[in-house]
Amino acid sequence: MILWCAGLALATCYMFRLSVPYVSFEKNVDFLATKQNVYHIDYWRVAFYAHVFTSILVLPAGFTQFNKAFFPQGWHRRLGMIYILTVLL
Template identity: 45%
Template sequence: MNSKIGGVLLRVAAMAAILWGTWLMILLSLPYTSFDPYIDFLNSKQLVYHIKTWRYSFYIHVFVSTIVLITGLLQFSKYIMFRKAQLHRGSGIVYIVIVIFLSGPSGLIMGIYANGGLAAQVSFVLLSLLWILFTGFAFYYATKRKFAIHGHWMLRSFALTLSAISLRFYAFLLATFHVHLHPRTAYILIAWLSWTLNLLLAEYLIRRKWIEKYYLGKLL
């Protein structure tokens, strides 16, 4: 198998994994459409559920998460980027608006009240702030038509977007392999791993000039 075929298979596998994770996120979100305060994750948030700011932030964050995942993924379709430019720009605008004005701020508020104490709260607050910041940089460099730098910041932003999936993946791994950790320790570990490893992978791809080679080769 040559490197080109291997690269294609790797990208297809990554896209399939993200789509599968997005589908699972939809399934996880559906129970909350009942607005039952005693369902699933909300059972652990009874001490803050009465706080309107937190409650509104929670439902906003949950219900727009799928839109962010899908529109973010569309940004990395080479076919859409070059053959459906309007869709690329339109979905990009939706992604940027939702992250900066809805998902990011709501995640920040939720992070302040996160389970797991200060260590987990710092992780989620930092994640939200970086998510908003990176997405803002992506928009800025797109308006300046500096597409390589725009791509770098979009990759960083989407890496943080995917923390919604990776957090649940790591929780699944700990449960599957019966890793014996105190629940609070496990939650703190997952809180940090969910986005730091994603960001490290994004930085690795940036250093390897993946955006330039795969997307912008014909333009450079």
């Protein structure tokens, strides 16, 4: 359990560290420097920043779904359906 928590904490810190450069919303930062041909598309930019900034929250939430102490039977499926609907909309 301690190893699992340490891995989760490390992965969350890593995602936070990867997300920090994008807080400036500049178009020449890291990965965005290679995406200049699509950066001007508003919905692409909104989707990119939503993806980057929610990754910090989604990672711990995803790990808890596999532990039955956190969520009773059936929650994983319901949350998965909500996730699919969110992505498709």
